[in-house]
Amino acid sequence: MYPGTRNEVYFILITILKLAFKKIFVKMKKDQGGLLKGFPVAFDSAKNTSLHPDFLNELSRKFAGKLLTRHEILINDQMFQHLLSETLFQPIPSIQKSILSSPTCNRCNNTKKSLFALIPCTKCNEFHYYCRKCIMMGRVMECEPLYFWTGRSYPWPKLINPCSWTGTLTKAQENAAEKIVDAISEGKELLIWAVTGAGKTEMLFPGITKALEQGKRVCIATPRADVVRELLPRLQQAFSSVQIQGLFSGSRDNDGTAQLIISTTHQLYRYRRAFDVLIIDEIDAFPYHHDASLQFAADRAKKENAALIYLTATPRDRQQDLIASQKLNHVFVPIRFHGHSLPIPTMIHCTSGTKTLPPQFLSWIKNRIKRERQLLVFVPTIKLANDLKKSIAKLLFAENLIFRHSEIEHVHAEDKNREEKILNFRNKKIYTLITTTILERGVTFPSVDVAVLYAGHQVFDEAALVQISGRAGRSPQDPTGEVIFFHDGQTNAMVRAVKAIKQMNKRAEIFKKKKGESR
């Protein structure tokens, strides 16, 4: 026997072994196909995987519906490789290169060339593209794929009586709530156009209740972290037996594993086909309205046949067009929850420079009817908020409206103590709050008068002015409030805002007559 024969024998043996293994492997894959279709857990996972069913369950709760980078998956390398080999995770290239056009980021759908850059990669010793658009969510690099969970989805429980809210809805709210319930059970798209102070959040409760009872996963997304912070305690109160997580950049509880999630629209970058119901609050707000990638993320975060509910008080032209052409179902809620009409802004022409307070503002402060109301002053820029604080304080001291310097504060987007100041204002520890447009929406103070200084500035567009006016008269105890635009020349935005508010009040009157609601 010459040595070659032995080799041949080995070769044949190895081939046979390989074939046998392949057969087993294919069989395993088939089983996994069944797993994907959703066989009962205990049955299939015990059969083809070494992993404990409870552990698999835990994993699917954590990762089903997520699209994550390796850094965001807190599993050690060995276990992760194992999960990959069992095709429980599927890698997706994070950045798609193309020869003719600029690359595409598969996380945020960025295709703008200036928002990609090259970085020398220490692992691969070559230059790679990375996406600068979504870098605040952690960098995605060409050589690091995104991972999507392809194991079975998590069976969210069908909750029994999840809602602990005991209030009642007004007829206007009820009307909208019914439509929301219908949209959620049928998986449709619906826009709720409700005036400021209509009680949008409460209108959602029946719909959310229905969804949770059907074992659906719900996400309320909003462009602003402030709104998440405000909504979270209200929902926790209304659904006290349900685990709810609030996600925003820097939130404590941020693994996003709850059945009911409140999140900023930015956090939706981390989801893919996760939610049966996606509610987007304040769709017309910055930055969601301006940022196509956030809209892309929202679209990807919902399941294919999910219900999509939009909430807004000031729809933009685009949504108005969709409504007018009947491409988007909508409900209009023209009436505030306490039944009173919206305060109509007064425009006062001022004659002054940009550094000092207009004399018309001084005389308005002196002659205000209800002096016990707190004062919310909007200014267009951070610098003005700083500059005017002193002179406004001086005026208020002279009028005996405040007695301590701590009773007047100013806030803006970069203010670290912003939450604290807003809370103090709500608790009436602060009498006057000077703010930029960050407080234009989503916040409720019971009894305030609102002044807008330099209302002609371009940051005060129609939507902003309508929202700002909506801060006044929000409580049933004090349903009116003054709203004054101080300007040095009327802008279209101001005129259109006043017109829009008047129109909504008119529609409210018609609604009241039709429904015979007197409250």
Place this chain on the structure above:
Amino acid sequence: MYCLWCDEELIVHVNWLNLFQPESRMNVCDQCKKNFIKIEGKVCVKCGRPFERLKCHDCIRWDEFYDGDDPLLKNVSLYMYNEFMKEVITRWKYRGDYIIGELFRLAFLAKFKEQYLSLLKDVVVVPIPVSRARAMKRGFNQANMLASFLSSTVKDVLVQKHLEKQSKKTRIERMTTINPFSITEPINKSVVLVDDIYTTGRTLRHAASLLKNNGCPEVYAYTLIRS
């Protein structure tokens, strides 16, 4: 071209000076440029912070600490530390937005020429290293990037073991840390250490004393920011 920081479109003025050198053109808009505040006027002769008299208190304390034999002769910094700078550094270093470093290229080189190249004839630039684990995570070392902007020879001779982040420690904790570096090759020329930020000077002095113990005649430092 777009501004590297705010992504506003830039109007680039092409002239005979920068026609063939696209990298010498502006890459930041005027609005953002205003926020980078250069250190000018009277500074502490030792650490380069704005200071009215000759030497600041911290540097006097360093002299006492080393008994008058401070391994670091001098530090020069380019920018002041402010809220804006903090944001820039966070995005550059910690988020890993590598290209942000290009913002500093021209100014960093200019001040180096003015402050060091006119004084020292033969000089080697040594970047302060980060540990391998952190380099893996971030993908790059910011000091290496800064050093690459300079016109002199760069020698990456220092190695760092993985330790806790300096920026998370208090002053006393930072003073008493053991030397985190080791050296791969001695240098017998004047050295300018390069790093992104000078806070207490502890890290730079660790590197300086190691270099001096291995036969380096004099060690200077050049940092982007003096905090």
